[in-house]
Amino acid sequence: TVDDGIEYVAPAPTAEAIRRKRNSKLQSEVDVIASNALRWADLSSEAQAAWATYRTALLDVPQQAGFPTVTWPTKPGDT
Numbered sequence: 001t002v003d004d005g006i007e008y009v010a011p012a013p014t015a016e017a018i019r020r021k022r023n024s025k026l027q028s029e030v031d032v033i034a035s036n037a038l039r040w041a042d043l044s045s046e047a048q049a050a051w052a053t054y055r056t057a058l059l060d061v062p063q064q065a066g067f068p069t070v071t072w073p074t075k076p077g078d079t
Contacts, residue, residue: 050076
């Protein structure tokens with residue numbers, strides 16, 4: 001961004017920061033569904049597969065080329 005003629009560049013994300021964000025997404029988005037047997041049982045097999053794929057994609061974030069610059073996977077239902 002530019003402010004008063006001075007350009008500020010946001011620092012590049014660190015590997016640790018990306019892992020923290022990934023872990024937060026796993027806990028706040030995936031675990032609340034996948035670890036709740038009643039909620040999981042209410043999902044269709046397609047929805048369960050989508051959540052399982054999303055969880056795997058989050059776990060694989062550190063293996064992306066260019067890490068710690070990553071492309072976050074899309075949470076089921078956010079498409």
